Amino acid sequence: RDPNVVIVIGGGPETTATGAWFAGREPAYPQGIRGWALPAEAYREAGAERMQESGEGESPNLRAAQLAILGPRTGDLVWDIGCGSGALAVEAARFGAAVLAVDADPGACSRTDAAARAFGVPLQIVCARAPHVLERLPEPDVVRVGGGGVPVVRAVVDRRPERIVTHASTRDEAEALGAALTGNGYTVACSLLQSVDLDTEVWTERERSVVFLLSARRSDVSP
Template sequence: MADRVTVIGWDGSPLGPTARAALKAATLVAGAPRHLDLPEVPPHAERVRLGSLAPAAARIAAHRGSAVVLADGDPGFFGVVRALRDPAHGLEVEVVPAVSAVSAAFARAGMPWDDARVVVATQRTLRRAVNVCRAHPKVAVLTSPGAGPAEIALLLGDVHRTFVICESLGTEREQVSVLTSDTVVQRRWTDPNLVIVVGGTGVSGGDGWLAGLDPAAAGHRGWGLEPAAYGQPLTGATPGPVPGTAPSVLPVPPSRDPRLRALQLAALGPRVGDLMWDVGVGDGLAGVEAARLGAAVIAVDRDLTTCALVAETARRHGVQVEVRHGIAPEVLPALPEPDVVRIGGGGHRTLVACADRRPQRLVTHALTRDQAEAAGRVLGGAGYEVRCTLVQTVELETRAWTEQGRGVAFLLVGSRPTALP
């Protein structure tokens, strides 16, 4: 049985002496058809076409002789090396890398890529890959059949991006095309290809220090911050003091309470690859903070002034928030599938419509116990596990220790069993 395998990266350049020597001694060579047609592959060697990596790795491990695997670019970067290093195979892996497809694509485009996100799009991960393209200003997508440029553009819908599409990198058929996302679906694309998706808020410049870092990640520390941290005025207090307190003490509307927002975000857990709906946005900061955490966000509100405020706050802080002006639930059917949903307003029909889309998690709030019980019944009837917590916040002015504001709300969280992508 083979206990050692040499993995050779190929970027279209002539193979070096180490790679040629390994191929000359090989009794088994695995790779895509384009790799197996290379003149350096010995005619006497057994040839294995790489499809599903796990069965191929098992076959290589069972081979009696010298095994070589040919792969595009750097095989340690989203490549075959991970499958071969599975302890079950007992293989010692030697890697002879080449220039990665991502590095080559950005070189063709003349762009730096230390600030880019890199994702793999398969038919299983396509939606999450597209959500990354919604949320981040520069994304390299390693595509696959059925999850290529056209499918990415279709799922992006009205989100405008520029596509740099690199086909057959390193071969004589190499072609690099630059198009807007609305025109990508009008052409057929050759596999293999890689897509650089660029645009929106926050294309970074200057010196970076962490690969894949978005500008918003270097902004304010923490989340659940006061509106003033995002340049918004302290708005939203309703007239009239809290009963039994000094006349200056005003209630804080739940949709604008930063402490409640922090609890909502903690319950939702928005992450890279997720799409969050923020329906009835209040001050819009839940969506902005979810975008800072890496999620794609669609904010929906009936008020044009609120929509403009959310768009401006997101732009100022370098995050992508897609703002939809409309009345829920009527506007919701046109939106792409959410992973998590925050409902800050919209009433019973909106809650029903959101639950019907079956997001992984959903949060909302109620002002009375009766309202909380009614919302809990909707979520429970839709198959969610429901938790309800009475949240009370009291803001104190610390020089005189006087009460300045108070918020009280029932926080409802609906969750489904976790499903990993």
């Protein structure tokens, strides 16, 4: 879990500075694609043909809020539990973080792999069911819980990451997840996010999404 020897095989950091970039790999902008919290169309344009969004847990607006709270960066290990389409795992890796994407659905694992290949980012996919598989994984810095409910959230809290984000579709579910996050030295917050997708040709509503966003920050870590 906590190795004291790390062997790196393969390409290293950039040997010369180009512009404002000093170290590490170049940011992953395949085919000129720029930005974060990309829609499914951007993944398909990059070559991830199997990419798809499903439900409020995959919306770009929710993903943007989750990424903003987690703040993945170079040197972090991110767990994405219930990776679904693979979008959040890939975008966390594009920030330079190491990512473990966990899902029991082989289809989700395949979509995540296709998205990672399309954007040229390294991540490890663990095709197994949480929370049991989490016992074998190395300690995370930040965690997104995309599925599995209260049992998974409790297992994640036991591993003491700096930050945790998850979501719920109902208030009862949000209260249960909030109770699982509360205590153990964590500060918990919950927001109700509502987004409306508009057709800009006629300015009418195309799709509406309402979701509870829950986050927990370890109290001994600076904001």
